[in-house]
Amino acid sequence: MTINIALLGFGTVGSGLPGLLLDNQQKLGMILNQKIVISKILLRDQETINRVKKDGFDYPFVLSMDEILQDDSISIVVELMGRLEPAKTYISQALSAGKSVVTANKDLLAIHGRELRALARENHVALYYEAAVAGGIPILRTLANSYASDKITRLLGVVNGTSNFMMSKMVEESWSYDEALRVAQELGYAESDPTNDVDGIDAGYKLAILSEFAFGMSLSASEVQHSGIREIDKSDVEIAQQLGYVIKLVGEIVEVESGIFAEVSPTFIPKTHPLSSVNGVMNAVFIESLGIGESMFYGPGAGQKPTITSVLADIIRVVKRMNDGTIGKSFNEYSRETKLARPEDVKNKYYFSIETPDSTGQFLRLVKIFTSEDASFEQVLQQKGDGKRAIVAIICHSLNQVQLKNIREKLNREVDFSLLNSLKVIY
Numbered sequence: 501m502t503i504n505i506a507l508l509g510f511g512t513v514g515s516g517l518p519g520l521l522l523d524n525q526q527k528l529g530m531i532l533n534q535k536i537v538i539s540k541i542l543l544r545d546q547e548t549i550n551r552v553k554k555d556g557f558d559y560p561f562v563l564s565m566d567e568i569l570q571d572d573s574i575s576i577v578v579e580l581m582g583r584l585e586p587a588k589t590y591i592s593q594a595l596s597a598g599k600s601v602v603t604a605n606k607d608l609l610a611i612h613g614r615e616l617r618a619l620a621r622e623n624h625v626a627l628y629y630e631a632a633v634a635g636g637i638p639i640l641r642t643l644a645n646s647y648a649s650d651k652i653t654r655l656l657g658v659v660n661g662t663s664n665f666m667m668s669k670m671v672e673e674s675w676s677y678d679e680a681l682r683v684a685q686e687l688g689y690a691e692s693d694p695t696n697d698v699d700g701i702d703a704g705y706k707l708a709i710l711s712e713f714a715f716g717m718s719l720s721a722s723e724v725q726h727s728g729i730r731e732i733d734k735s736d737v738e739i740a741q742q743l744g745y746v747i748k749l750v751g752e753i754v755e756v757e758s759g760i761f762a763e764v765s766p767t768f769i770p771k772t773h774p775l776s777s778v779n780g781v782m783n784a785v786f787i788e789s790l791g792i793g794e795s796m797f798y799g800p801g802a803g804q805k806p807t808i809t810s811v812l813a814d815i816i817r818v819v820k821r822m823n824d825g826t827i828g829k830s831f832n833e834y835s836r837e838t839k840l841a842r843p844e845d846v847k848n849k850y851y852f853s854i855e856t857p858d859s860t861g862q863f864l865r866l867v868k869i870f871t872s873e874d875a876s877f878e879q880v881l882q883q884k885g886d887g888k889r890a891i892v893a894i895i896c897h898s899l900n901q902v903q904l905k906n907i908r909e910k911l912n913r914e915v916d917f918s919l920l921n922s923l924k925v926i927y
């Protein structure tokens with residue numbers, strides 16, 4: 501027996517499916533007793549069909565989604581086009597036509613996930629998206645299954661391969677920003693619009709999805725604060741190094757008594773923390789939970805092979821659900837009312853880099869500002885000034901979001917001071 505699937509989009513990730521199906525033919529036969537067959541591939545235009553054929557791919561290529569929707573032999577649609585439209589329309593049409601959907605589209609799931617999941621439920625079909633978060637790491641499945649017996653209190657993630665690859669190359673091998681981005685694009689890591697990768701937007705989408713699986717709470721994209729690697733200056737990297745830290749783009753979701761708080765930001769990570777050694781295109785999700793304690797899941801966050809391997813695992817899962825009569829069951833069954841944390845309850849250590857006049861009494865002024873917000877210093881470093889200006893780096897003991905905002909405002913208001921940067925410090 502065969503399972504017919506249709507593929508929407510045949511780019512970096514999608515074009516890896518034929519090879520992967522072939523490589524795993526024997527194992528798939530044993531697990532499923534059915535053959536997965538790509539029976540239609542939707543491409544953009546005739547020119548693309550000609551190019552793809554020339555590359556040696558010989559499939560029934562189509563230019564209209566209707567040909568897939570009207571084909572009753574197709575039970576699974578695999579969306580790998582990316583972006584919101586027409587992906588949302590096509591996925592909705594497929595679900596409404598009684599076809600299950602597998603996708604790697606985090607933008608779509610983060611923004612319209614609730615609506616699409618409801619549509620899947622109404623039509624008793626599956627909607628799976630393991631590859632949408634941390635490419636090759638089976639993190640969503642792990643959260644849905646293995647953490648069912650645990651309560652997660654905090655999740656930290658390096659979940660964007662492109663920005664992590666770029667930071668690693670820029671810091672360790674002195675590549676320029678442009679060179680690092682160009683190579684990340686050539687290697688197939690970056691989104692079609694890499695702004696999402698470098699500005700923390702892609703990681704924010706992934707956090708929104710992780711929040712549903714880990715905390716059972718849905719966050720809109722705007723409820724996940726985000727900043728990106730463009731906020732990091734070379735001097736921050738050097739100071740971090742001297743103080744015993746590395747800087748990475750980290751997503752954090754934490755649950756406190758009043759609710760959850762989620763943020764993507766360049767973050768100081770102690771060199772002793774397991775996340776500090778996540779380099780290049782690798783991703784990791786570090787979890788603190790009441791039962792297991794601390795755990796970390798590590799693997800490639802982007803790239804054709806890891807990503808399409810996750811996609812195929814979802815396809816296999818959907819086929820199994822079809823076979824055992826549980827196809828309408830949701831990928832994630834943990835859901836509770838979303839409550840956002842009060843800013844007073846969200847606490848972290850912070851790094852501040854401040855430019856001051858290079859003269860007597862400046863340090864006292866800094867102490868006064870921080871003390872007025874009840875903040876105390878944990879580490880302080882003053883770079884040798886030029887007689888006119890000096891840079892002071894401070895790591896504070898834990899501050900809540902209100903204290904942080906007030907200190908930033910006071911430093912920005914202070915005549916002659918310039919707040920160069922302020923970044924979260926994890927411990």
Ligand SMILES: NC(=O)C1=CN([C@@H]2O[C@H](COP(=O)(O)OP(=O)(O)OC[C@H]3O[C@@H](n4cnc5c(N)ncnc54)[C@H](OP(=O)(O)O)[C@@H]3O)[C@@H](O)[C@H]2O)C=CC1
Binds near residue numbers: 511542604801803807
């Ligand atoms: N690359 C990676 O490492 C990872 C990617 N993802 C996700 O996987 C998805 C695919 O990514 P990726 O393969 O890298 O992206 P690509 O841009 O390489 O591939 C997408 C393909 O879909 C085609 N396409 C877009 N719109 C249409 C349309 N309307 N009709 C037909 N074809 C269309 C594009 O054609 P054209 O080039 O003409 O626009 C392109 O060939 C995205 O959602 C991405 O976020 C997830 C994890 C990792």
Ligand SMILES: N[C@@H](CC=O)C(=O)O
Binds near residue numbers: 634
């Ligand atoms: N562009 C993304 C691809 C995977 O989600 C990344 O770099 O992480």
Ligand code: NA
Binds near residue numbers: 632
């Ligand atoms: Na994954």
